[in-house]
Amino acid sequence: MSVFVTEDCAGTGLCVAVAPVIFELNDDGLSTVITSPSTQELLETAKAAARLCPMAAIQLED
């Protein structure tokens, strides 16, 4: 399963607070995926970040 950030990202930083291993803010202050969640635990964290995102800008795909 892969996780990606859509162009709706507004740089709230919430995903970075929840999952700093997976997300990072780039030079524009927007979120990018730095590590694809490889374990079940990381996947759950990515899902949690997706649920919390105010912009609904995090998507998970098989």
Added chain:
Amino acid sequence: MPLGRQSIDELEERLADPSFQADPHATYHLLRKRAPVYWSDRRNYWLVTSMDLVSHVLGTPDDFSSVGFESRKIAQLNPDVANAAGRVDEHFTTLQLVSSDPPDHTRIRRAFGSQFLPRKVKPLEGMIRDAANRLLDNASPDQPDIVSDYAEPLPVEVISEIIGIPRETRNRIPVVTLDQRAFFGSPSLNIGHAERFSSTLEEWHDLLSAWMMERRSFPKDDVLTKAAEMVDEGRITNDEAVTTILHLVIAGNGTTTALISNAVYHILSHPAQARLLADEPHRIPNAVEEVLRFEAPLPTDRRIATRTLTLGDQTISKGDLVMSGLAAANRDPDHFPDPDAFDVTRTFGTSHQLAFGWGIHLCLGAPVARLEASIALQVLFERFGVAQLLDGFEPNWHAITTHRGLRTLPIKPERIQR
């Protein structure tokens, strides 16, 4: 043994006692320890005070809805007052960002989100700095009042610039903020409050609609222009646009005033920390984070349970009002060691404070508020040095049911830099 829907006399008394206004944190600690999900008979809601449970409530909008709180409040009014408040429901509580759930919330948030991108917020720095300097130019040199001279007018200027509110109308912003506070914060709402707020809303509704119309012919780089564009593209309705902008005006105003004055108060109460920040201004953003943690301007946020569910060891019924204790969670010792110590050098690590909320409703204007408070402190140090509180100053707080902020904050500048 869970208490269930049963109040504890001692806690009820503490919540009602005037000392709770002066220092709510001792009571929050007691609540968190004895009943982190506490039913208050007197207040008719659940009060949640632990970090984990508050985060859960705010992070689970399917179970804890943001819709309907204001309408319910209006429905509970006596018929005469409700009648006078007729336009409030129509112009303020219908679909907008704060009182909506997904998918409407996501749609409206996306329509406005681009105006608060980091690349839009960063360039505001110069404008904020100029406004802060102008205000200190005009402040009384002997004994400026941080609240009325600085923390109140600065957010009005900043939010007006971002939204595009013309200069001549800005003096009406404090009026609508006070009217809103009186309406939703007053325990004994009367016809006067309701009529006043209703007519102020009517006025703002017309103004904002007219300005959006103007922007269609003469676009600018502001929220009004973006909102008109979003309406024309069919992404939001005109009412959603106007009501959300009005919420931005009000939200961007009172809470930021509280943040700036709370920051100055707590920092000046710790002279060594004040000196450190004046000497090493790069530490100011972390100090702002600590102020947000220590004294959250919005102490609680409301949700309504969408089904009967379990929270902590309690059963919450469908339709119950659930108040998330943002200020209480921020002092949870499981997340912040020595939580009652104010420390501008605190390292937050993986813990995060909840003053701006959490999850999908995380404050839209948070990056602006952080920047604005940081610049306000920086300019204050530059112009007044390390000011002091007046001898024997006793803080006089606003009623905590609306927000947590000081009524006045007179200070003694160390020096005046013109």
